[in-house]
Amino acid sequence: xxxxxxxxxxxxxxxxxxxxxxxxxxxxxxxxxxxxxxxxxxxxxxxxxxxxxxxxxxxxxxxxxxxxxxxxxxxxxxxxxxxxxxxxxxxxxxxxxxxxxxxxxxxxxxxxxxxxxxxxxxxxxxxxxxxxxxxxxxxxxxxxxxxxxxxxxxxxxxxxxxxxxxxxxxxxxxxxxxxxxxxxxxxxxxxxxxxxxxxxxxxxxxxxxxxxxxxxxxxxxxxxxxxxxxxxxxxxxxxxxxxxxxxxxxxxxxxxxxxxxxxxxxxxxxxxxxxxxxxxxxxxxxxxxxxxxxxxxxxxxxxxxxxxxxxxxxxxxxxxxxxxxxxxxxxxxxxxxxxxxxxxxxxxxxxxxxxxxxxxxxxxxxxxxxxxxxxxxxxxxxxxxxxxxxxxxxxxxxxxxxxxxxxxxxxxxxxxxxxxxxxxxxxxxxxxxxxxxxxx
Amino acid sequence: xxxxxxxxxxxxxxxxxxxxxxxxxxxxxxxxxxxxxxxxxxxxxxxxxxxxxxxxxxxxxxxxxxxxxxxxxxxxxxxxxxxxxxxxxxxxxxxxxxxxxxxxxxxxxxxxxxxxxxxxxxxxxxxxxxxxxxxxxxxxxxxxxxxxxxxxxxxxxxxxxxxxxxxxxxxxxxxxxxxxxxxxxxxxxxxxxxxxxxxxxxxxxxxxxxxxxxxxxxxxxxxxxxxxxxxxxxxxxxxxxxxxxxxxxxxxxxxxxxxxxxxxxxxxxxxxxxxxxxxxxxxxxxxxxxxxxxxxxxxxxxxxxxxxxxxxxxxxxxxxxxxxxxxxxxxxxxxxxxxxxxxxxxxxxxxxxxxxxxxxxxxxxxxxxxxxxxxxxxxxxxxxxxxxxxxxxxxxxxxxxxxxxxxxxxxxxxxxxxxxxxxxxxxxxxxxxxxxxxxx
Numbered sequence: 001x002x003x004x005x006x007x008x009x010x011x012x013x014x015x016x017x018x019x020x021x022x023x024x025x026x027x028x029x030x031x032x033x034x035x036x037x038x039x040x041x042x043x044x045x046x047x048x049x050x051x052x053x054x055x056x057x058x059x060x061x062x063x064x065x066x067x068x069x070x071x072x073x074x075x076x077x078x079x080x081x082x083x084x085x086x087x088x089x090x091x092x093x094x095x096x097x098x099x100x101x102x103x104x105x106x107x108x109x110x111x112x113x114x115x116x117x118x119x120x121x122x123x124x125x126x127x128x129x130x131x132x133x134x135x136x137x138x139x140x141x142x143x144x145x146x147x148x149x150x151x152x153x154x155x156x157x158x159x160x161x162x163x164x165x166x167x168x169x170x171x172x173x174x175x176x177x178x179x180x181x182x183x184x185x186x187x188x189x190x191x192x193x194x195x196x197x198x199x200x201x202x203x204x205x206x207x208x209x210x211x212x213x214x215x216x217x218x219x220x221x222x223x224x225x226x227x228x229x230x231x232x233x234x235x236x237x238x239x240x241x242x243x244x245x246x247x248x249x250x251x252x253x254x255x256x257x258x259x260x261x262x263x264x265x266x267x268x269x270x271x272x273x274x275x276x277x278x279x280x281x282x283x284x285x286x287x288x289x290x291x292x293x294x295x296x297x298x299x300x301x302x303x304x305x306x307x308x309x310x311x312x313x314x315x316x317x318x319x320x321x322x323x324x325x326x327x328x329x330x331x332x333x334x335x336x337x338x339x340x341x342x343x344x345x346x347x348x349x350x351x352x353x354x355x356x357x358x359x360x361x362x363x364x365x366x367x368x369x370x371x372x373x374x375x376x377x378x379x380x381x382x383x384x385x386x387x388x389x390x391x392x393x394x395x396x397x398x399x400x401x402x403x404x405x406x407x408x409x410x411x412x413x414x415x416x417x418x419x420x421x422x423x424x425x426x427x428x429x430x431x432x433x434x435x436x437x438x439x440x
Numbered sequence: 441x442x443x444x445x446x447x448x449x450x451x452x453x454x455x456x457x458x459x460x461x462x463x464x465x466x467x468x469x470x471x472x473x474x475x476x477x478x479x480x481x482x483x484x485x486x487x488x489x490x491x492x493x494x495x496x497x498x499x500x501x502x503x504x505x506x507x508x509x510x511x512x513x514x515x516x517x518x519x520x521x522x523x524x525x526x527x528x529x530x531x532x533x534x535x536x537x538x539x540x541x542x543x544x545x546x547x548x549x550x551x552x553x554x555x556x557x558x559x560x561x562x563x564x565x566x567x568x569x570x571x572x573x574x575x576x577x578x579x580x581x582x583x584x585x586x587x588x589x590x591x592x593x594x595x596x597x598x599x600x601x602x603x604x605x606x607x608x609x610x611x612x613x614x615x616x617x618x619x620x621x622x623x624x625x626x627x628x629x630x631x632x633x634x635x636x637x638x639x640x641x642x643x644x645x646x647x648x649x650x651x652x653x654x655x656x657x658x659x660x661x662x663x664x665x666x667x668x669x670x671x672x673x674x675x676x677x678x679x680x681x682x683x684x685x686x687x688x689x690x691x692x693x694x695x696x697x698x699x700x701x702x703x704x705x706x707x708x709x710x711x712x713x714x715x716x717x718x719x720x721x722x723x724x725x726x727x728x729x730x731x732x733x734x735x736x737x738x739x740x741x742x743x744x745x746x747x748x749x750x751x752x753x754x755x756x757x758x759x760x761x762x763x764x765x766x767x768x769x770x771x772x773x774x775x776x777x778x779x780x781x782x783x784x785x786x787x788x789x790x791x792x793x794x795x796x797x798x799x800x801x802x803x804x805x806x807x808x809x810x811x812x813x814x815x816x817x818x819x820x821x822x823x824x825x826x827x828x829x830x831x832x833x834x835x836x837x838x839x840x841x842x843x844x845x846x847x848x849x850x851x852x853x854x855x856x857x858x859x860x861x862x863x864x865x866x867x868x869x870x871x872x873x874x875x876x877x878x879x880x
Contacts, residue, residue: 032747047530136612153746172576306593307472
């Protein structure tokens with residue numbers, strides 16, 4: 001057993017017991033596959049600012065930040081205050097309410113292409129509704145997505161998600177239901193267009209993350225996303241940008257503003273709800289109106305997209321409004337987290353180079369991720385075939401010996417609660433880990 | 441314009457303005473189709489106990505209760521206290537945590553068939569995962585559901601939901617993807633078995649609500665659910681009970697205990713999260729283990745069901761624990777709400793009979809619903825072809841002139857915050873409305 005694993009186990013005795021209980025109620029002891037890691041995950045007791053504290057009293061600087069949703073850190077004061085006030089006067093009205101209109105108007109103001117929107121409760125729902133709207137609008141069936149692209153667990157888009165990408169995503173998904181999804185190689189415009197060309201007559205939409213998140217923090221090469229968009233426009237297919245991770249993270253106006261894109265539809269989640277459950281499908285008024293139950297009373301005329309019991313619930317609305325209003329009045333948030341992100345990417349790359357640990361550090365703005373054994377990373381395949389074992393060792397070692405938390409194997413994100421001292425600590429820890437030789 | 445519509449509009453001037461703003465951001469002004477009603481919905485400002493207060497200061501006794509999720513009423517003290525404490529120390533850990541284990545252990549204790557479970561964020565996700573697990577377990581493709589059965593907005597189960605049931609649920613759903621769903625007529629065992637018989641070799645599961653909720657509060661006739669279950673057992677198909685509405689509402693042990701059913705899998709939601717976003721798929725250990733990412737590391741061996749960013753978040757866990765612990769230590773909740781439900785069903789039936797308004801009142805326990813123009817209600821078709829216009833008039837009139845809120849056209853639910861005086865008021869209001877003659 002490696003030293004850092006022993007060290008982790010010594011520090012996390014209560015978590016070990018809790019994990020053992022957890023395996024008796026949840027398959028694998030988790031409610032989200034990526035939350036398991038070896039030897040067992042630690043159990044969080046509380047979270048505040050940049051810190052996670054576990055049940056054994058260990059405190060970690062958190063770079064996972066609630067699946068990257070917590071741009072202001074854990075329980076930031078404006079959000080906590082809004083929740084404290086709302087919790088006493090209703091958590092689920094089950095009806096229309098003013099704060100949902102305010103939040104939507106704010107999103108409309110901040111995101112240039114959000115003519116209209118629908119709130120759902122999760123991102124998996126929002127992407128499912130986006131492609132349903134695209135099929136309704138175009139009368140076509142085929143959806144194109146990126147290899148490794150992650151749009152949640154909905155049946156339609158649960159394809160080519162995990163390596164090896166050419167194989168199906170496991171039992172329970174019916175091939176006949178998946179026949180209308182085609183996958184394209186991220187960052188290879190020529191090859192992507194070739195695929196799209198073969199399905200052009202029946203192509204309802206391309207749905208794509210501007211930066212591949214779950215697949216490993218892969219930024220788009222110049223012209224790639226624009227090339228896809230151009231093909232879509234010419235072909236009468238919708239271009240859908242999945243901004244569930246990047247929306248309000250890379251910029252308050254979304255990745256669309258950074259990469260100068262004009263998606264027909266786009267999806268939001270995570271930050272939009274201030275860390276509380278939300279999904280949003282937004283975009284062109286005419287397309288969104290296909291879901292209007294008032295003007296389209298017969299079901300044959302209406303695209304049946306949902307909201308769900310918890311849609312527009314006042315707790316999420318309160319947290320989302322508090323977060324977006326804070327971001328809007330404090331543009332310094334983005335300059336700070338982007339600066340920290342840049343420092344950490346440069347610092348890590350320098351340390352790995354000096355330590356002769358082959359590693360490409362990808363990312364943009366406040367998100368970043370190292371890829372061991374790689375000099376270049378262009379697509380999900382590059383990430384999947386990198387030295388994942390080294391990445392897991394690196395992350396677990398940070399956790400066990402340096403009180404720094406990344407979800408093992410996943411990209412990290414800066415929040416407004418982080419500062420320069422955190423970057424220094426992360427770099428110093430990385431240097432030590434490199435010196436220990438475990439990454440070679 | 442009817443008097444009650446004029447009266448409603450006079451009392452809701454601010455809501456009217458807000459609704460007008462809302463139509464500029466949301467298609468139809470809503471984020472859930474059923475939340476629109478004519479002339480426009482009122483906007484909730486706050487909710488406490490049994491009361492909803494709108495932005496114009498009107499206060500309504502609420503029988504919609506957050507899509508029937510709020511069994512203890514709006515913001516009950518134990519739940520509000522739990523949320524107040526949790527909001528300050530983390531809203532989204534994004535990792536495993538003790539309260540999620542506690543909530544799961546409590547569900548395991550209360551629900552006899554919950555060997556293992558997975559938490560998701562919505563009911564739509566939970567039912568989608570349940571049928572995916574059934575397909576993985578059986579290696580078969582076909583899913584049977586009830587005509588009018590409501591299992592959320594996921595693509596797979598979004599079929600035969602709205603009248604006329606034989607037509608597709610609108611543009612955007614691809615027929616080729618829906619070919620593996622068959623629908624059966626609720627409460628007609630012979631006809632249902634006949635359908636199942638034709639697809640028996642490829643039948644993965646039957647998924648069914650024990651009491652049809654969205655379709656109109658339709659209770660099962662003796663032997664119907666048992667007959668379906670028996671067919672499934674014999675046929676090697678899974679029997680899945682969708683208890684998102686009924687779980688913890690009809691009994692703390694679920695409708696399964698009332699109707700003496702032994703589902704292979706079942707789903708929970710709503711009450712299980714104390715009114716905060718949750719979905720749960722639970723059941724047989726061996727089936728649930730198909731989703732275990734620890735023992736099934738390769739994707740070809742694992743049924744890919746999700747959790748999602750917000751799964752097992754500590755706010756939902758806190759609200760769910762507070763609610764279920766309260767229900768467990770106060771069995772009087774069920775005797776009270778069931779008694780109120782029974783009183784209102786009897787009282788309404790008597791009034792409609794005496795007023796010679798043909799109307800069947802359905803329901804069980806704390807849920808109830810009138811069906812105008814009907815003497816008997818057995819299935820979704822009976823509800824869909826009842827006098828819906830009368831029901832809408834009845835509900836809007838209650839809202840406009842008696843400060844009583846039902847979501848127009850939907851079933852009502854008692855909460856622990858209601859009492860006998862509410863029943864009296866509802867019955868007195870109903871009597872007046874009958875006398876006015878608008879229901880004839």
